[in-house]
Amino acid sequence: MKLKLALLAASMLTAAGPAAxxxxxxxxxxxxxxxxxxxxxxxxxxxxxxxxxxxxxxxxxxxxxxxxxxxxxxxxxxxxxxxxxxxxxxxxxxxxxxxxxxxxxxxxxxxxxxxxxxxxxxxxxxxxxxxxxxxxxxxxTYWDAASVMVKHIIDVEGGDVSGKTIALLYHNSAYGKEPIRTLEELSKKHGFKLQLLAVDHPGLEQKSQWLEIRRSRPDYVLMWGWGAMNPTAIQEAANVRYPMDHFIGVWWSGSENDVKQAGDRADGYKAVTFHGVGDxxxxxxxxxxxxxxxxxxxxxxxxxxxxxxxxxxxxxxxxxxxxxxxxxxxxxxxxxxxxxxxxxxxxxxxxxxxxxxxxxxxxxxxxxxxxxxxGPGIGMIQQWDAKAGEYTIITDQIEPDREVIGPLIEEDASAFAAEAGIEPRACE
Amino acid sequence: MSIEALNLIEVLINGLMAGVMYALVALGFVLIFKSSGIFNYAQGVMALFAAMTLVGLQTGQVPFAHLLNAITGMHVTHFGWNMPSGLAILLTLGVMVGLAFLVERLVLKHLVNQEPIILFMATIGLAFFLEGFGDLMWTAEIKQLDVGLPGGLSEWFEGASMALADPEAGYWGMYVDKLDVTAAVVAALLVISLTLFSQYTRAGRALRAVADDHQAALSVGISLRFIWVMVWSIAGLVALVAGIMWGSKTGVQTSLSLIALKALPVLMLGGFTSIPGAIVGGLIIGAGEKLFEYFVTSDAFHGLTGFNIDATENWFAYVLALLFLVFRPQGLFGDRIIERV
Incomplete structure (x- = not known):
């Protein structure tokens, strides 16, 4: 009897586990x-x-x-x-x-x-x-996204963003802080002023940040948000009448969920993406x-x-x-x-x-x-069409500025390798 | 007036408005704590559940559609109606009253005479259950909430405040969100109604009696169970109001339940047992956190100290509340509890 039970249990375990x-x-x-x-x-x-x-x-x-x-x-x-x-x-x-x-x-x-x-x-x-x-x-990567967004702005501005102000509205977390280093380097290279505005989790209350944006009037606002932070920010942007086509989200701030609550007022909102839209x-x-x-x-x-x-x-x-x-x-x-x-x-x-x-x-x-x-870090810009209720891709593929990003990646990876005691592999 | 002074006034006004929004959530906590000594951890989730139910009814969403479809193989999502907002609000209120009845019947009734910590733990369980139940019933997707409340920048106020500055200065006026003004009016009406209810109605007096002394109230024939259903129903109403206001601002989504985090410092500061305390606490927290953020993110502060500080609002609200607690442990308006040992 005991043997039968053991066999039964063993067969059940085999059935429940993954097939080899x-x-x-x-x-x-x-x-x-x-x-x-x-x-x-x-x-x-x-x-x-x-x-x-x-x-x-x-x-x-x-x-x-x-x-x-x-x-x-x-x-x-x-x-x-x-x-x-x-x-x-x-x-x-x-x-x-x-x-x-x-x-x-x-x-x-x-x-x-x-x-x-x-x-x-x-x-x-x-x-x-x-x-x-x-x-x-x-x-x-995030840094590619930041670079693609800045390149798009440069393109819109006719090739020159010196003297302009670009604000980064970011989720106050490891995720939200990721692009800061790249944007600082890009600001030095292109001569724009970088304004940083942190939003604490979950981002349901952003009055201070948008009052600041309304006061300082940055030429562009980039958003590094996720979850509730995104629709709240787009709603607040609409409230303070910030021009939506100057408000650009990272690819995690560019879904339908983010623009729905603001309704028609979200029309023109942009986000970077690395893939196509629609079905x-x-x-x-x-x-x-x-x-x-x-x-x-x-x-x-x-x-x-x-x-x-x-x-x-x-x-x-x-x-x-x-x-x-x-x-x-x-x-x-x-x-x-x-x-x-x-x-x-x-x-x-x-x-x-x-x-x-x-x-x-x-x-x-x-x-x-x-x-x-x-990968190549290529991105495109998508824009929300509130009337049609969909995003459309409005640019060709944009390549990131690897001249800036490359050394940053190498620097950060080397620091990690030193900290973790990793000997970098030789790659041919 | 200088633009700097006008900016400061703008921050103050918006801080007070934000404080009203926090107070709307805090009110629900106060009502339940005052009458039963229970810190209702589920209050934020109740606001979320109320808002989800309201949108679901408004848009004719079939409740438990995913579950029904999975079990029966059907594909139903909507009934095909668009319910008027007023009717949807009334029906949602009905659902919240039903929820209060169920909470009393299934949870509280079985925990009479238990330690407050046990009741608190029960509300934690309730919060998790209700969040999952809400998701199952109405799905976790973000939903647009529109009950016809005015929203967006008040152009009248912007124009009027523009006149306060020198025309040469290029001042663009103050920003006030019409939704925040509406919330302030609603909160004022709510506080007045709740005060009148507790002072001048029989049920309200019974509620105060229970709040003062459970045993004494029971001895004169007041039904504790009826009071609990009533109080949880009123808290459901407050949750619905908070859900409408916050949902109109951010959309109805699962993170709406986290607005409770904003209510905690308000409660600590205003006191857990005072309705006016929730309002005053909200105003102090809202104005305090916005002014502090404005001050520490200013160029002047950066120039003076060399520090770059931002995103202070979440922690500063708690620091402010703790500072008040040092001097008034029961909060500004809370009842002083003296226990003999």
């Missing part, structure tokens, strides 16, 4: 808490894309994807707990959608040998692959056929085509392409975390590949290398 050949993609998502309204569309996009690959293609290279979702509520401690509780399940890659969580799990993931992809967030200097072997932030891409036909119509959508299926849904989908797509690359490199479909990292480092995204995936022109073509984990 599954490719495990943990999702550190946040569908609850103060930032849920942004976490949900991203998580839905990420989850739906992986479901699509399972349903349409039968997985990656014949291996099904196993998604293990863990709720972080955008809380760094919970995020670390999620990392610890999922890493032993054969996790291939982590994308926590939180700069705070990313900072905390960089040393852990490095020690555990699991790659992190903090796409357009996290520690900017992780773009230096010589120091950060296990961390990637392609196709662009006019062939992949949406596949999502409809294989995911939403089958009732397999991660959420209510009402987020498709939104900015953050698209971003989640893009993040998942890059992870899947990296896994395919890893399978090619190592000649096996059943890759492990170390192989996945190799795939990420050898990732090459071409325009043809994007078109074949049903996302023509959606993101930039780029390749990752041993030394460069940050």
């Amino acid at each position: 050949a599954d490719l495990t993609f943990p999702m550190l998502s946040y569908r609850t808490g103060a930032y849920a309204n942004n976490g949900i569309p991203f998580a839905d996009g990420y989850h739906d894309y992986l479901t699509l690959v399972n349903e349409r293609d039968g997985g990656i290279g014949g291996e099904k994807i196993r998604i293990t979702e863990c709720e972080t509520a955008y809380n760094t401690e919970k995020g670390v707990e999620c990392y610890e509780s999922t890493k032993g399940e054969g996790a291939l890659i982590y994308q926590p959608l939180s700069t705070g969580i990313t900072y905390q799990i960089i040393p852990k993931a490095t020690a555990d040998g699991i790659a992190i992809h903090s796409m357009g967030y996290g520690r900017t200097s992780a773009a230096d692959g010589k120091v950060f072997k296990w961390v990637f932030n392609y196709p662009g 006019d891409y062939p992949i949406y036909d596949d999502l409809k056929t294989h995911v939403t119509d089958k009732g397999l959508a991660a959420g209510a299926g009402d987020q498709l085509g939104t900015v953050l849904y698209n971003r989640g989908m893009y993040a998942a797509m890059l992870a899947v392409e990296a896994a395919k690359t890893a399978q090619e490199i190592h000649g096996t479909a059943a890759i492990d975390a170390a192989m996945m990292r190799d795939g990420m480092e050898a990732l090459e995204i071409t325009e043809e590949k994007m078109a074949a995936l049903g996302l023509p022109g959606f993101g930039p073509a780029f390749s990752v290398s041993c030394a460069d984990h940050g």
Whole structure:
């Protein structure tokens, strides 16, 4: 009897655990808490894309994807707990959608040998692959975003911003402070005055900052916000009649959630982005056929085509392409975390590949290398059309000023390497 | 008048207006603490839940749509109506009264005679439950709230204040948000109504009796359970008002519950048991934090000290409240508690 029970228990444990050949993609998502309204569309996009690959293609290279979702509520401690509780399940890659969580799990993931992809967030200097072997932030970093935004302003101003004032309204956190160093350097280079205005979490009250903006009248306001801070800022900007086309958000301050509350008054608001907008891409036909119509959508299926849904989908797509690359490199479909990292480092995204995936022109073509984990940093400017209720891309692809950013990345990465006792890798 | 002086007055006015918004949240805490000695941790979430319910009813959102769709395979999201704001507010009030009834029936009734800390812990549980329940019922997406309240810059005030400066100085007038003015009027009406209710109605007198002494109130036949339902219903009304005001400003989103953080220093300063204290505390905190931020971020301060200080509002409000506590531990208007040992 005891033997039977033991066998039964063992068989149940086997059934409950991951199938040996599954490719495990943990999702550190946040569908609850103060930032849920942004976490949900991203998580839905990420989850739906992986479901699509399972349903349409039968997985990656014949291996099904196993998604293990863990709720972080955008809380760094919970995020670390999620990392610890999922890493032993054969996790291939982590994308926590939180700069705070990313900072905390960089040393852990490095020690555990699991790659992190903090796409357009996290520690900017992780773009230096010589120091950060296990961390990637392609196709662009915060510092790229700051540079692209300034380049756009220079373009609007006819090539000269000397004597102008650019204010940075930022979330008073590690995330919000990220672009300051770059903007200080860019202000020296281009001769504009940088004005810094911090907003404390959660950003529901910004009267002081907007009174200051109304008094000092900066020529442009850049925003590094997240969650409630964004719609509140756009509402306050509209209240003080700040010209919306001079108000530019980073890519985490440029979703539909951010402009809705201000209604028509948000018309003209701009944000930088590193991918396309809307649902006019062939992949949406596949999502409809294989995911939403089958009732397999991660959420209510009402987020498709939104900015953050698209971003989640893009993040998942890059992870899947990296896994395919890893399978090619190592000649096996059943890759492990170390192989996945190799795939990420050898990732090459071409325009043809994007078109074949049903996302023509959606993101930039780029390749990752041993030394460069940050991608090209190319951005575009999107603008909110309140009447149509959608963002439209209004610029061509803008390249960041790597002349300024490159040395900053190297400096910060070297400081981290010295502090953490890391010997930078030699990359050819 | 100099532009510097006018700027200072503008900051002061806006600080007072912000203080009224904080006081709206603090009022709900005071009502419940005053009548039952419970610090209701869920007050911020109640404001969020009320605002979510209001938008849901207004826009004809199907409650628990995600759950229904997942279970039944249907795809329903909206009933297809747009309810008038007044009716939606009344129905939301009904929901908040229902919530008060359920809280009394399912939580408080079972905790009579327990230590205040137990009741406090119960409200923490209630906050987590209500936040999740609200998300499940109405979804966690950001929602636009528009009940027809005026908002945006008051051009009249801007023009009128412009005349206070020298025409040559190029002063552009003071900024006051019409929504903040509306909130101030609503808060004043709310305080007057609550004061009249507690002073001149039978139920109000019963409420004060319970607040003074539970045992004595019970001995003369006052129903503690009825008082609790009543008080939680009124707190629900206050939460609805706070939810409307804050939701109109920032949109209805999950972080709205965090407005409670702004109410805590107000309560510490004004006292946990005084309705006027919540208003006065709000005004002092609002004006104090805005003036301090204005002062420390000024070029003059930077030139004098060499320090770059900003984002002071969150911590300064607590420091200000703590300073008051040194001299008046019960807050400005709170009841002085003397316990024999």
